[in-house]
Amino acid sequence: MPTQSGDPAPHRHRRTAESFGVDAERYDRTRRRYPRALIDRIAAALPGPRVLDAGCGTGIVARQFRDAGHDVLGVEPDARMAEFARGTGIGVETARFEEWDPNGRTFDAVVSGQAWHWIDPAEGAVRAARALRGGGVLSVFWHAFHPPSAVAEAFADAFEQAAPDAPFDVRALDKGSAGHEAFLAPAEEGMKAAGAFTAPERWRFDWECRYTRDEWLDQLPTHGALTRLPPEAADGILRKVGEAIDALGGEFTVEYSTVAVTAMTVAAPGTPDGETADPPQAE
DSSP states (O other), X not given: OOXXXXXXXXXXXXXXXXXXXXXXXXXXXXXXXXXXXXXXXXXXXXXXXXXXXXXOTTTHHHHHHHHTTOEEEEEESOHHHHHHHHHTTOEEEXXXXXXXXXXXXXXXXXXXXXXXXXXXXHHHHHHHHHHEEEEEEEXXXXXXEEOOHHHHHHHHHHHHHHOTTOOBOGGGGGGGGGGGHHHHXXXXXXXXXXXXXXXXXXXXXXXXXXXXXXXXXXXXXXXXXXXXXXXXXXXXXXXXXXXXXXXXXXXXXXXXXXXXXXXXXXXXXXXXXXXXXXXXXXX
């Protein structure tokens, strides 16, 4: 969820970034998967089968690439999320991606779903470039969702009352993909600054999902704005949102846009095929 203008970037909020494992099972059960069209478009650009999932969480993205025939390794800072992903058959190394060492391994893609804003975009792009072979793909993506205004406003009003000093721009929830510009632009800037990628492209995939009251309230606590709230505060927010959904008849449709920023590495002149130029050191 985007932060308020003027506040530190999301990746600086480490306690929130590593709080999602508080209920890893709920996170994995309720969070939406990514459009097959996105997975297929990334896969079509890869020079080989090896995929690195940065900030893999419970392994949602990793399993989608595994099921599409790829060899996937995850990197995840939250040990609870990493353990859940391992339980689904995904290999995971527990580390912040900015500090992770590939130990000479190379990959055909670095992907990150719903997680790149928790990674420093400049350091992350440099780290990705070092892990990728020439022609490898870096693709980072998010779900931007746009619920009915009554639901979004009920959440924002209740959240701002419960946590007036929180850094999250909860009203960005009602802006769809426009609310994710705070994620997309830094990702692009980081890729450009790394000096090892082609010009980044933006991709967008629109879809929708029908929710019942219980389904929406079940997934809401997995978002960063709520993971660290006291239970009584979170319960109050859910109650207010539930009342708004009841007023709509108990179910509603959410418009989704899955938005991605994607670039490819370029083999350096005079290097063996598949190698990239050394990117600048991250500061």
